[in-house]
Amino acid sequence: MVKVAVNGAGSWGTALAVLLAQAGYSVTLIGRRSEEVEEMGRRRENARYLPGVMFPPDLQVTTDLAALNADLVVFSIPSHGVREAARLASPHLRAQTLIVNTAKGLEEGSHKRLSQVLTEELPGHPVVVLSGPSHAEEVGLNMPTTVVAAGELTTAQRVQDLFMTPRFRVYTNPDLVGVELGGALKNVIALCTGIAEGLGYGDNTKAALMTRGLAEIARLGTAMGGDPLTFAGLAGVGDLIVTCTSRHSRNRRAGVALGEGKPLDLVLSEVGMVVEGVRTTRVAHELARLKGIAMPIVEEAFQVLFAGADPKAAVSNLMERGKRHELEEVAAVRLQREAVKRV
Numbered sequence: 001m002v003k004v005a006v007n008g009a010g011s012w013g014t015a016l017a018v019l020l021a022q023a024g025y026s027v028t029l030i031g032r033r034s035e036e037v038e039e040m041g042r043r044r045e046n047a048r049y050l051p052g053v054m055f056p057p058d059l060q061v062t063t064d065l066a067a068l069n070a071d072l073v074v075f076s077i078p079s080h081g082v083r084e085a086a087r088l089a090s091p092h093l094r095a096q097t098l099i100v101n102t103a104k105g106l107e108e109g110s111h112k113r114l115s116q117v118l119t120e121e122l123p124g125h126p127v128v129v130l131s132g133p134s135h136a137e138e139v140g141l142n143m144p145t146t147v148v149a150a151g152e153l154t155t156a157q158r159v160q161d162l163f164m165t166p167r168f169r170v171y172t173n174p175d176l177v178g179v180e181l182g183g184a185l186k187n188v189i190a191l192c193t194g195i196a197e198g199l200g201y202g203d204n205t206k207a208a209l210m211t212r213g214l215a216e217i218a219r220l221g222t223a224m225g226g227d228p229l230t231f232a233g234l235a236g237v238g239d240l241i242v243t244c245t246s247r248h249s250r251n252r253r254a255g256v257a258l259g260e261g262k263p264l265d266l267v268l269s270e271v272g273m274v275v276e277g278v279r280t281t282r283v284a285h286e287l288a289r290l291k292g293i294a295m296p297i298v299e300e301a302f303q304v305l306f307a308g309a310d311p312k313a314a315v316s317n318l319m320e321r322g323k324r325h326e327l328e329e330v331a332a333v334r335l336q337r338e339a340v341k342r343v
């Protein structure tokens with residue numbers, strides 16, 4: 001039987017451990033705090049992070065990293081903990097252990113994608129990224145969900161085979177860069193649509209932020225080597241839609257509270273779970289500057305989160321920017337053609 005370890009017992013790790021155990025594998029969920037792990041073992045439920053989703057009888061829960069001696073190890077650790085978690089995991093893995101990363105973010109400081117971090121810390125291990133519109137609360141209740149497995153295609157197909165169930169449909173995508181950037185950057189836009197909601201603005205404003213946000217995601221993502229088509233797929237617009245609109249989204253919820261005027265520290269403690277978009281805003285802001293990419297929404301998000309800017313003024317700044325074409329590159333070609341015709 002395939003032996004699986006899920007490293008990280010938050011909401012996403014728990015939902016995936018339940019999914020894989022229901023699929024019939026021998027699954028161990030690894031948490032880092034013994035009191036919580038003991039409670040989960042006793043209640044057969046992760047009451048803190050995923051209440052209402054009962055564990056299948058065969059799902060094991062432990063703090064013991066020896067459980068990482070498995071065929072497949074799923075990392076569900078927030079982005080800021082991935083490098084350290086990989087270092088701790090390294091001595092326990094089998095030579096051939098397949099690694100699947102499910103966190104969505106970028107490493108602060110290095111700006112690295114999380115698959116790059118994992119490949120650096122776990123050399124020789126194949127790394128695949130699982131991403132897409134998939135809230136733990138719904139996966140835990142077996143609601144139909146679609147995701148992508150991104151990486152070297154034959155390895156991504158192994159992950160597709162392992163995770164696919166009648167309620168969890170997995171597509172493959174060879175574009176690791178595009179999938180990881182789509183998954184990380186949509187959290188920034190979800191914070192912004194949440195802020196707009198908290199300010200009392202309506203659906204027009206949210207649709208504007210989602211659409212122009214996607215333009216920014218694709219602009220930075222393609223500059224970093226992603227395929228433009230990936231941003232029209234599950235890990236791009238698909239995840240953007242769910243995160244900007246779902247009541248389950250922690251990024252959206254944090255944005256709403258910020259828009260209502262609460263300070264960031266209070267917002268984060270009230271949400272009580274990881275809000276990846278905050279750190280990712282800082283990284284995306286740095287990347288945009290370094291690469292000379294126009295990301296006005298990310299700029300305003302950065303000013304609101306880290307420079308005390310007023311959210312309402314941030315929306316006005318976006319609305320009152322200089323005039324633009326919707327598709328700058330297309331417009332440049334058209335204008336050139338029209339100029340030639342006039343000569």
Ligand SMILES: NC(=O)C1=CN([C@@H]2O[C@H](COP(=O)(O)OP(=O)(O)OC[C@H]3O[C@@H](n4cnc5c(N)ncnc54)[C@H](OP(=O)(O)O)[C@@H]3O)[C@@H](O)[C@H]2O)C=CC1
Pocket residue numbers: 008009010011012013031032033049076077078079080081082085102103104105134135136137272273274276
């Ligand atoms: N929840 C979801 O629906 C989805 C989440 N994701 C992504 O999955 C990743 C994990 O998120 P999620 O499970 O939701 O987060 P949660 O906030 O639900 O849980 C976080 C878990 O990670 C642990 N943790 C926190 N910091 C560290 C660290 N530095 N090192 C090791 N463990 C740590 C926490 O342990 P403790 O309780 O001890 O602090 C907790 O078990 C994120 O990148 C998120 O974007 C992706 C798709 C869906």
Ligand SMILES: O=C(CO)COP(=O)(O)O
Pocket residue numbers: 104132133134135187190239242243248249250251252274275276
């Ligand atoms: O990535 C997610 C859904 O696909 C989870 O989003 P939140 O972290 O905002 O809850």
